[in-house]
Amino acid sequence: MIIGIDASNLRRGGGLTHLIEVLSTVNISKHNISKVIIWGGEKSLSQINNFPWLKKIVPKELNQGLFSRLMWQKFRLSYSAKDNNCDLIFSPGGSVLCNFRPIVTMSQNILPFEWNEARRYGVSWEALRLLLLWQLQSKSFRSADGVIFLTNYAKKQVIKVVGKITASSVIIPHGLNSRFCMYPKKQYDMTEYSLTKPFQILYVSTVDLYKHQWNVVEAVAKLRKEGYPVALNLVGAALFAKNRLEKSLNKFDVNNEWARYNEVVPYLEMHNAYKDANLGVFASSCENLPIILLETMASGLPIACSNKGPMPEVLGNAGEYFNPERPAEIYHSIKKLIDNIHLRSERSQASFNMAKEYNWDICAFETFSFLEEVFNNYQKS
Numbered sequence: 315m316i317i318g319i320d321a322s323n324l325r326r327g328g329g330l331t332h333l334i335e336v337l338s339t340v341n342i343s344k345h346n347i348s349k350v351i352i353w354g355g356e357k358s359l360s361q362i363n364n365f366p367w368l369k370k371i372v373p374k375e376l377n378q379g380l381f382s383r384l385m386w387q388k389f390r391l392s393y394s395a396k397d398n399n400c401d402l403i404f405s406p407g408g409s410v411l412c413n414f415r416p417i418v419t420m421s422q423n424i425l426p427f428e429w430n431e432a433r434r435y436g437v438s439w440e441a442l443r444l445l446l447l448w449q450l451q452s453k454s455f456r457s458a459d460g461v462i463f464l465t466n467y468a469k470k471q472v473i474k475v476v477g478k479i480t481a482s483s484v485i486i487p488h489g490l491n492s493r494f495c496m497y498p499k500k501q502y503d504m505t506e507y508s509l510t511k512p513f514q515i516l517y518v519s520t521v522d523l524y525k526h527q528w529n530v531v532e533a534v535a536k537l538r539k540e541g542y543p544v545a546l547n548l549v550g551a552a553l554f555a556k557n558r559l560e561k562s563l564n565k566f567d568v569n570n571e572w573a574r575y576n577e578v579v580p581y582l583e584m585h586n587a588y589k590d591a592n593l594g595v596f597a598s599s600c601e602n603l604p605i606i607l608l609e610t611m612a613s614g615l616p617i618a619c620s621n622k623g624p625m626p627e628v629l630g631n632a633g634e635y636f637n638p639e640r641p642a643e644i645y646h647s648i649k650k651l652i653d654n655i656h657l658r659s660e661r662s663q664a665s666f667n668m669a670k671e672y673n674w675d676i677c678a679f680e681t682f683s684f685l686e687e688v689f690n691n692y693q694k695s
Contacts, residue, residue: 321354464603489674498614528562
């Protein structure tokens with residue numbers, strides 16, 4: 315088989331990370347696949363390792379805006395796939411416009427199917443983009459020959475909005491890069507920390523309207539006001555809520571004493587952010603399968619976590635949960651962990667053990683096995 319991968323709309327975030335890791339770890343000799351063709355933007359494909367069996371194609375349209383990318387996908391992808399003798403196209407970005415068959419798509423962005431979350435963007439270009447994605451992906455899931463979901467939660471949510479999906483479907487979670495795996499640290503009582511050597515709280519995530527960093531800032535500010543020697547480190551690219559975060563930082567940490575925001579940390583260096591942390595926070599209210607939560611679990615940190623979306627499915631009983639829109643709940647979850655050294659130790663070990671279930675080797679093997687299965691079924695039909 316020759317597999318074509320349409321990466322035309324993968325430009326950042328978990329979708330691109332997924333593709334980088336799957337192609338880096340897959341053992342192609344375990345599959346009836348001789349070659350993989352991948353189309354994408356230059357910046358995206360430059361982050362993917364080179365292999366003898368992998369051919370990268372960068373059409374000029376894929377370095378341009380959304381409209382150009384969509385037009386290329388609709389009118390040029392099928393021709394390029396046929397020219398390269400592809401037997402199947404895999405579209406991990408979720409949107410399929412071409413008429414090539416068979417095709418497998420993937421649900422990685424749940425935001426277009428969470429209308430309460432999408433409403434946060436009001437009347438804006440981003441809201442229009444999400445509406446377009448909802449229409450494109452709904453049609454794609456209904457017409458595809460195979461659909462990959464990341465969690466049970468995501469599958470149920472998509473089907474609730476889209477309706478019945480007749481294509482073969484499977485749940486294949488993301489994996490974890492081994493460099494994030496750090497055995498849980500020894501936990502210390504809060505008396506061991508001070509304002510000059512504070513207890514480090516880490517929240518890694520893009521700064522977006524459903525990520526609620528400003529509520530985390532307010533919660534940690536309350537802890538500081540009560541005398542807890544804690545510091546907050548926020549890491550992640552700024553998207554649509556940077557002003558809201560900066561306003562919160564200016565309000566609660568006027569003198570820049572305990573809250574730090576680092577907008578740019580390369581993915582290959584991200585594991586270092588977890589090394590210096592004592593506790594992880596994940597306050598998103600809309601996710602499919604958050605790789606960042608998996609990384610925090612694997613890093614051996616006790617975790618205060620949002621109770622929305624798939625987070626309870628992923629973290630199970632290994633976290634302290636809160637409503638991310640209520641700073642008081644975030645405060646109480648963090649306080650419960652930092653006040654109880656034994657609870658911190660217990661929860662960090664539990665989440666670390668759960669993270670072992672997420673493996674890129676398994677993800678890559680199951681993904682390519684499913685592509686083979688869909689192709690074989692298509693030939694028989």
